[in-house]
Amino acid sequence: MQVTKTIIPANSELARGIVIAKNFRAYAYNLKKRLAYYREWQKSYNDNPCxxxxxxxxxxxxxxxxxxxxxxxxxxxxxxxxxxxxxxxANSIAESIKALA
Structure with a gap:
């Protein structure tokens, strides 16, 4: 089986789109973590409001x-x-965070 590689020029629109998509996925992941973290502390605060x-x-x-x-x-x-x-x-998760905060 032969593996072929496709080289995408760094300044191409496709390369930019791939980078942007990865950034949005990273933001979605980070936002999910932040939302879970916020909810965890909100529950702790509701259980013991200190x-x-x-x-x-x-x-x-x-x-x-x-x-x-x-x-x-x-x-x-x-x-x-x-x-x-x-x-x-990512934006839908962001809207959830804004609604909670």
């Missing part, structure tokens, strides 16, 4: 909102990717 849990909940909220802001900065620089499926997925 200052320590409140501080951790605020910290989790700020980290999640910073991730959302980074995603929106990325798409504002490349509006042509707003209909990309990976961006749509």
């Amino acid at each position: 200052d320590t849990f409140k501080l951790c909940l605020d910290n989790a909220r700020h980290m999640a909102l910073n991730e959302v802001a980074s995603l929106h900065r990325l798409i504002s620089n490349m509006p042509e990717y707003v209909n990309h499926p990976d961006f749509i997925k």
